[in-house]
Amino acid sequence: MNCQWPIAELLPHAGDMILLDEVLRYGDEDVHTRLEVRSGGLFSQADGSLPAWVGIELMAQSVAAYAGCQARQAGEPVRLGFLLGSRNYQCNVDRFPAGSDLRITAQRSLQDDNGMGVFECQLDGPGIQAVARLNVFCPPQIASYLKEQPQDSAL
Template identity: 70%
Template sequence: MIDWPIAELVPHATDMILIDQVLAFDDETIQTRLTVRPDGPFNRPDGSLPAWIGIELMAQSVAAFAGCQARLRGEPVQLGFLLGTRKYECNVEHFPHGSELTIHARRSLQDDSGMGVFECTLSGPDIEVFARLNVYCPPNAADYLAEGAVND
């Protein structure tokens, strides 16, 4: 288990952070977990989370991976972007309230420009989810965002 607070690893507003904890990470992988609580911003009336939110849970795990890597290097956590997924397979329509979910992400590709691909799984009681996420973490996100504003 990693003692770093998630809010220091994932550059989101506190109420938008959906994962609870980093369990383990290394140079290529991360494992995170969460408990589905009924009061989040994406919950259905019965307290469950819709299955499509699995992509966000995986993306936040990838963000936590990047945050852990930055902390190890003594660098600030950078903003990154989920570009999309080529594949999302899920065997359920929702993640029930109270479910303990575990996310594994493995970096399969990353180039010097900041483009990356992660193979991700999410599992819980009778829950199996797979996705391949395409992500982008520009070398200096602040400059990247400012450049986009100038070009609009």
């Protein structure tokens, strides 16, 4: 499906932390996003490039955009989620040059009722390829999850 919402309405991020430009399309099990690497961004290097390790965040934001699309489609608010980790991030370059058009795909391979999920992700650009499996968590009751527990003063 084509995405009818701006990226800022799909991610629980704000300002410069939103790295993606748009959702190209999404489905029941996947999302396709893109961004053009520009100088002056939050993680930009002096030459305007992005270090390749930012690919993990681009993949994670793509997963968040997937969740945002699903929530918006159901008439629900966008919820906060967490990147728990990544398995075997592989990238064939050490940086993404300024001006590169990057395309990210996140394919859901597992999701349970407790909010745990696994996504197979791929990032492609001119001469660029990165892959990773992301483990994510979106707690069903985020407010109670984030509530600070009282410290036990008797240690």
